[in-house]
Amino acid sequence: MNEVIKNILGRRSIRKYKPEQIAEDTLNAILLAGTYAPSAGGRQSPVMVACQDAGINDRLGKINKAAFNGSISTAQSYISKEQPSIADDVSLKSGFYGAPTVLTLFAPKNFLYSVADCSIAAQNIVLAAHSLGVGSCIVARAEDTFASELGQRLQKEWGISYDYEATIHVTLGYPADDAPPKAKPRKERRIIRVF
Numbered sequence: 001m002n003e004v005i006k007n008i009l010g011r012r013s014i015r016k017y018k019p020e021q022i023a024e025d026t027l028n029a030i031l032l033a034g035t036y037a038p039s040a041g042g043r044q045s046p047v048m049v050a051c052q053d054a055g056i057n058d059r060l061g062k063i064n065k066a067a068f069n070g071s072i073s074t075a076q077s078y079i080s081k082e083q084p085s086i087a088d089d090v091s092l093k094s095g096f097y098g099a100p101t102v103l104t105l106f107a108p109k110n111f112l113y114s115v116a117d118c119s120i121a122a123q124n125i126v127l128a129a130h131s132l133g134v135g136s137c138i139v140a141r142a143e144d145t146f147a148s149e150l151g152q153r154l155q156k157e158w159g160i161s162y163d164y165e166a167t168i169h170v171t172l173g174y175p176a177d178d179a180p181p182k183a184k185p186r187k188e189r190r191i192i193r194v195f
């Protein structure tokens, strides 16, 4: 198996981070990978903000968690035992899991492919991160997080037009656990071959 496919298969969502910040050149390489993601019409619509202000990440992470109204996990149905999500462990305080770097991807509000473009950029980012030994987790509810008073204020401070909307977050940091979490078994009947 080649290195790219090994990297894709070996990446897991990481929700337990070391407090140390990721190296600057590593972050730059990860962000560069994000800018090279395919984008609809080649418009390169996503704008990525990498926030390393611990106070801001803490406050936004709490807003992000408060916006979660999905179902809480049960013993039979959970997201991760090894790296619990906010659905698995309600005592977690932040939807960003204390990650030292939090990315927010913005794209134009009135563009049909904004979510697709940001999601694809996010995938480039998490794979690049994994290849460089950085843990990551894609986090939803960016629209709600940035609809908050703080989010709107930051969007202005960061110079991002209100014609743009936050679409997805990616948390980044060095994994706290040496052993990566195990992937769940792949569901059956997800591949259909036609000849």
Ligand SMILES: Cc1cc2nc3c(=O)[nH]c(=O)nc-3n(C[C@H](O)[C@H](O)[C@H](O)COP(=O)(O)O)c2cc1C
Pocket: 011, 012, 013, 014, 015, 079, 085, 086, 137, 138, 139, 140, 141, 183
């Ligand atoms: C669109 C999307 C949204 C996600 N949102 C969250 C989230 O809000 N919080 C979280 O902890 N994980 C989130 N995840 C990560 C998934 O829970 C994770 O990818 C899934 O459980 C599979 O685990 P793996 O990434 O380790 O293979 C999200 C993933 C995707 C693709």
